[in-house]
Amino acid sequence: xxxxxxxxxxxxxxxARAAEDPRRAAEKPEALDGLLxxxxxxxxxxxxxxxxxxxxxxxxxxxxxxxxxxxxxxxxPADVGVRGEGLAYLAEGRNRYYATLDLASTDGQTLFRELxxxxxxxxxxxxxxxxxxxxxxxxxLEPVNPRLVYVALSTHGQFGPRSEGSGPxxxxxxxxxxxxxxxxxxxGDVGPEGGPTRVGSWIxxxxxxxxxxVATLAALHWRETSGxxxxxxxxxxxxxxxxxxxxxxLYHGSxxxxxxxxxxxIAVSVYTFIPVKDGWAFIAGYTDPNFGAICRIxxxxxxxQDPRFRTTLDRTQPDKRAALRDExxxxxxxxxxxxxxxxxxxxxxxxxxxxxxxxRPTQTLAEEHWWERGxxxxxxxxxxxxxxxxxxxxxxxxxxxxxxxxxxxxxxHTTHVYARHLGLGPARLAELRGRGII
Amino acid sequence: xxxPPGSTGEPYAEWAARLFxxxxxxAKPEALRGIRVLDLSVIxxxxxxxxxxxxxxxxxxxxxxxxxxxxxxxxxHAGCFWKNVSVAFFPQNHGKYHVGVxxxxxxxxxxxxxxxxxxxxxxxxxxxxxxxxxxxxxxxxLREINPRLIYVANTGFGQWGPFAxxxxxxxxxxxxxxxxxxxxxxxxxxxxxxxxxxxxxxxxCLAAMGTLAALRxxxxxxxxxxxxxxxxxxxxxxxxxxWVYAGLTGRDRAKTGNRDPVFVPSGIYACRDGHxxxxxxxxxxxxxLAEALERPDxxxxxxxxxxxxxxxxxxxxxxxxxxxxxxxxxxxxxxEAAARHYGFAAAPxxxxxxxxxxPHFRARGSVEELDDQVYGRVVDYGPAPQLSATPPRHKxxxxxxxxxxxxxxxxxLGLPDEEIADLERRGIVGRWGDRRGAKPPDDWAGEGxxx
Numbered sequence: 001x002x003x004x005x006x007x008x009x010x011x012x013x014x015x016a017r018a019a020e021d022p023r024r025a026a027e028k029p030e031a032l033d034g035l036l037x038x039x040x041x042x043x044x045x046x047x048x049x050x051x052x053x054x055x056x057x058x059x060x061x062x063x064x065x066x067x068x069x070x071x072x073x074x075x076x077p078a079d080v081g082v083r084g085e086g087l088a089y090l091a092e093g094r095n096r097y098y099a100t101l102d103l104a105s106t107d108g109q110t111l112f113r114e115l116x117x118x119x120x121x122x123x124x125x126x127x128x129x130x131x132x133x134x135x136x137x138x139x140x141l142e143p144v145n146p147r148l149v150y151v152a153l154s155t156h157g158q159f160g161p162r163s164e165g166s167g168p169x170x171x172x173x174x175x176x177x178x179x180x181x182x183x184x185x186x187x188g189d190v191g192p193e194g195g196p197t198r199v200g201s202w203i204x205x206x207x208x209x210x211x212x213x214v215a216t217l218a219a220l221h222w223r224e225t226s227g228x229x230x231x232x233x234x235x236x237x238x239x240x241x242x243x244x245x246x247x248x249x250l251y252h253g254s255x256x257x258x259x260x261x262x263x264x265x266i267a268v269s270v271y272t273f274i275p276v277k278d279g280w281a282f283i284a285g286y287t288d289p290n291f292g293a294i295c296r297i298x299x300x301x302x303x304x305q306d307p308r309f310r311t312t313l314d315r316t317q318p319d320k321r322a323a324l325r326d327e328x329x330x331x332x333x334x335x336x337x338x339x340x341x342x343x344x345x346x347x348x349x350x351x352x353x354x355x356x357x358x359x360r361p362t363q364t365l366a367e368e369h370w371w372e373r374g375x376x377x378x379x380x381x382x383x384x385x386x387x388x389x390x391x392x393x394x395x396x397x398x399x400x401x402x403x404x405x406x407x408x409x410x411x412x413h414t415t416h417v418y419a420r421h422l423g424l425g426p427a428r429l430a431e432l433r434g435r436g437i438i
Numbered sequence: 439x440x441x442p443p444g445s446t447g448e449p450y451a452e453w454a455a456r457l458f459x460x461x462x463x464x465a466k467p468e469a470l471r472g473i474r475v476l477d478l479s480v481i482x483x484x485x486x487x488x489x490x491x492x493x494x495x496x497x498x499x500x501x502x503x504x505x506x507x508x509x510x511x512x513x514x515h516a517g518c519f520w521k522n523v524s525v526a527f528f529p530q531n532h533g534k535y536h537v538g539v540x541x542x543x544x545x546x547x548x549x550x551x552x553x554x555x556x557x558x559x560x561x562x563x564x565x566x567x568x569x570x571x572x573x574x575x576x577x578x579x580l581r582e583i584n585p586r587l588i589y590v591a592n593t594g595f596g597q598w599g600p601f602a603x604x605x606x607x608x609x610x611x612x613x614x615x616x617x618x619x620x621x622x623x624x625x626x627x628x629x630x631x632x633x634x635x636x637x638x639x640x641x642x643c644l645a646a647m648g649t650l651a652a653l654r655x656x657x658x659x660x661x662x663x664x665x666x667x668x669x670x671x672x673x674x675x676x677x678x679x680x681w682v683y684a685g686l687t688g689r690d691r692a693k694t695g696n697r698d699p700v701f702v703p704s705g706i707y708a709c710r711d712g713h714x715x716x717x718x719x720x721x722x723x724x725x726x727l728a729e730a731l732e733r734p735d736x737x738x739x740x741x742x743x744x745x746x747x748x749x750x751x752x753x754x755x756x757x758x759x760x761x762x763x764x765x766x767x768x769x770x771x772x773x774e775a776a777a778r779h780y781g782f783a784a785a786p787x788x789x790x791x792x793x794x795x796x797p798h799f800r801a802r803g804s805v806e807e808l809d810d811q812v813y814g815r816v817v818d819y820g821p822a823p824q825l826s827a828t829p830p831r832h833k834x835x836x837x838x839x840x841x842x843x844x845x846x847x848x849x850x851l852g853l854p855d856e857e858i859a860d861l862e863r864r865g866i867v868g869r870w871g872d873r874r875g876a877k878p879p880d881d882w883a884g885e886g887x888x889x
Contacts, residue, residue: 012567012576017598019664031651045678057651075700076679078749080687087679087686088700129450138826139453155785157824159455162798167783168719172698172706176715176787181706183633185623189708196706196713196787198696199632200621203640206676207822210643215823215830217650218469218494222828224657226467230827233458237785238804241793242822243639245482246514246525248805251790252817253520258790262630267513267526271610273619273629280629282614316516345604354606358629360620360690361680367615369601375671376681388685393675394648395596398663399655 020395022374022402030058031399035220036421037121039096040064040103040112043072043168044125046153046208046236048092051123053213055095056392056401059121062417063096064112066103067436069410082384083409088202090384093407099417100410100438103134107437112136114422117145120229121216125153128163138231148229149219151212157235169236174204177237179244186262196260207239264325269315270294273358274329278336280358283328285351286312293351297343298331377403414438458824460803468495469828473653476557477501477534478541478550478575480508482609482635483592483669484563486530486642491559491649493532493821493830499553499846500531504538504868507839511875521813521879523836528818530642533833537847538840538868546866547573552851555583558656559649563592566602577664587662588652592645596668607669612637616673621680624695641672702748703727703757706787707765713787714765714773721745726780731764810835811886812878839876840869845888 010018037059041047055061063070076086102108113136116122122141124131131137131152138150155169155177156162175181175198185197215232223229247258258266265271268286275281285294288304288311295304309315309324332340337357344355357363365388370376377391384406392401418424418438432438473496477488485500485508492498502508508531514524540546550573554560560580562569570576577589591597594607610631613619618637623630645667652665674681683691691699698704701719718727721737721744728736736742741753748754765773770786777784786792794817799805806820813835821830847853847867861867870876 012570013598013603015578020666031655053647077683077691077699080683087682091679091682132450156798157802159451159458160798160802164451165778167781170701170717170719170783172704172715172717173783173785176706176785179788179790179793180633181715181787182789185630195708197623197630198706199636200618200693201677201680203636203676207640207643210640210647211823213647214490214643214650215825217647217654219825219828221650221653221657222469228827230825231457233824234822238822241804242819243636244634244819245529247790248793249525249528249818250515250518251794253525254518260633263628265610266515271608282611284608284610313516352606354608354611356611356615358614358619359617361617361684362688362690364615364617364674365684369595369599370674373596373599375674378685386685388681390675390677390681393644393667393671395666396648396652396663398661399652
């Protein structure tokens with residue numbers, strides 16, 4: 001580490017790169033070192049992702065699956081899997097110890113209570129109240145371990161009119177309830193492509209995992225001074241709903257319901273997709289100087305003075321917004337995305353244009369930037385083989401997160417987990433195995 | 439069935455409703471009480487990071503340019519102002535302390551340094567290196583006066599790397615380059631944006647999580663650190679099996695519209711009074727759906743009996759037609775009730791109005807009413823996670839530019855009156871200008887100032 005002033009001699013980008021370098025993470029400590037997390041999210045992707053997030057930050061995460069494995073191991077695209085497992089589970093199965101335990105059995109519940117007694121965090125995604133029925137919900141665990149942070153994930157949450165009797169969580173249902181589906185997609189309801197539209201990934205699971213992580217770490221910070229744990233309730237629908245910005249406040253203030261705008265933006269223009277020679281791209285420049293820069297780059301500086309497009313407010317009127325997009329499209333179709341990007345980067349200003357291609361995933365993977373930053377990892381795993389995975393999203397100079405192990409088959413670490421945490425040896429484990437508890 | 443051990447016999451739902459009772463939020467302690475966040479950021483990505491920490495009890499000081507303030511005060515839905523502010527400003531600026539300081543001026547920078555020396559977290563979302571090169575407020579400078587500082591920097595492409603230098607980013611670009619747009623919507627159709635600024639909000643949430651991980655490290659060691667979050671990389675991280683699939687096959691996953699490619703049947707269907715999302719992801723759920731459709735024979739049909747077979751596109755398309763026809767003559771409530779009765783999943787596609795009027799969200803406080811001293815009755819989304827012992831909460835809505843100048847400069851920093859007056863005279867410290875977005879509502883009676 002450099003001295004008080006020595007560090008400033010390096011260019012900022014070089015300093016930041018050296019200080020964060022994900023490739024040198026192994027030389028540094030982990031933020032959540034020493035934290036024991038029991039991940040008993042079964043058939044629940046948000047819980048699975050949350051376990052991975054905490055594992056990336058250094059927690060010891062123990063996944064407890066039913067004997068025979070989590071049915072979610074089958075989730076993934078229809079046309080390809082690895083070792084008979086679906087790709088979705090593997091994509092987020094990182095940094096965990098995999099043990100099995102039948103939580104529905106009395107003996108399984110006893111073992112779980114013993115594990116929870118020494119755990120810091122429990123994650124579950126069963127139907128609300130299921131763990132309570134099994135006698136291992138927060139209300140039963142809290143007396144055993146008052147320091148426990150217990151995270152329950154579900155569609156509707158643990159209370160409220162829709163909560164009771166609610167079923168398994170699906171991302172599509174969360175997207176619908178969150179209001180995101182309503183404002184995503186082409187306007188109107190006509191045709192197969194009109195109407196509310198799903199965002200392509202299981203985004204509610206990620207929103208839920210991020211909120212679960214925020215809440216868990218805040219609870220752990222509070223535990224430092226209070227000595228007390230608590231229960232956390234994260235609804236996947238609400239996790240995503242909190243990302244809906246002013247959709248609700250617009251209704252409160254004006255009684256206007258925010259509608260779908262396809263590739264357009266409600267607040268600003270230019271801020272949209274345009275066709276290019278080799279596909280589609282995104283372009284934005286909505287303040288006057290930035291819009292002027294778009295016009296200059298297009299070789300049409302006079303367009304900035306066109307009475308239809310003179311102010312931000314003009315440009316955002318729906319008909320003008322579309323007309324402006326079409327003006328740009330007539331120009332942009334003649335160039336590839338990288339040709340336009342080169343023009344954008346060469347523009348001396350004033351004004352800044354935001355531009356880039358609409359990438360298909362393989363196109364993102366072909367860009368060097370992400371690989372240099374360690375945003376992706378290519379692993380050659382002894383069990384699962386060659387895998388391309390998204391690496392941890394955070395960069396941290398002192399406690400960088402890291403991707404260690406992509407995943408393991410169900411029960412891979414059962415012997416280790418019960419020996420390490422409960423001191424159980426082969427004889428007892430064989431007996432439990434024989435009775436189907438593990 | 440006997441009561442489970444440890445239970446008092448109180449039904450779970452009632453116990454949970456009592457445990458999390460939103461009416462008691464303000465009666466409970468705050469998880470991040472005593473943590474001070476210095477928020478130098480603008481628009482959404484940075485301000486939301488600070489806001490999420492503020493919901494959990496951190497004291498957030500938001501620094502804005504005197505006069506105009508954060509651009510979201512004026513940007514929003516086609517010039518739609520509510521009580522002199524764009525509604526776009528509020529959702530990422532709850533309960534903050536607003537101070538107007540011109541960071542372009544050396545004396546303004548000195549004020550920020552004084553605040554940074556007494557802060558636990560700093561959040562900014564300028565272009566990489568800006569705070570250091572332009573204002574002397576970069577991490578390398580501030581850690582010298584406060585080694586415990588957690589400095590959080592949010593950007594589009596990161597602080598370093600080929601795209602990081604000279605390339606600006608917005609949420610829409612992050613959606614495009616990350617691959618999110620490329621896997622969303624319908625094959626062959628125009629690309630669509632996620633209707634919200636998803637990259638901003640999800641990125642902000644991850645940034646808050648990274649901040650809290652750094653705080654845990656500091657709790658144990660006393661060491662601060664630099665934390666960065668790139669919007670594009672947040673979305674890359676949120677594309678589930680996209681990358682494994684591309685890595686193994688060399689192909690892009692198909693855009694499948696509203697059909698979840700893993701759980702079939704699934705989709706969004708028009709019904710009598712709007713749209714519903716419907717999923718029957720397991721064989722048991724599909725049997726339930728077949729019953730609801732009054733077509734129990736479907737569950738035995740070789741095309742539909744197993745998930746593998748249902749996922750074949752022709753079979754899935756056939757199911758879409760049957761489900762679509764069934765939904766068309768029913769209301770959203772009918773379909774939701776049938777889903778509960780027959781054991782599959784369905785929910786209304788909720789609009790803002792639906793959410794506003796929804797008793798479930800109101801009961802949970804995820805849609806909540808705030809009685810605000812300056813803005814009056816505000817109905818907005820409440821905090822997302824529920825914490826039983828330290829519930830997050832909203833205390834007041836946003837405030838005009840520089841509203842808390844005296845509180846921050848005098849109450850926290852202890853600057854004498856004459857120094858503040860001098861800074862104000864020179865325009866280094868200031869409040870709102872007489873312009874919409876920055877100033878209080880017209881009916882504001884001049885109340886509510888601290889100091």
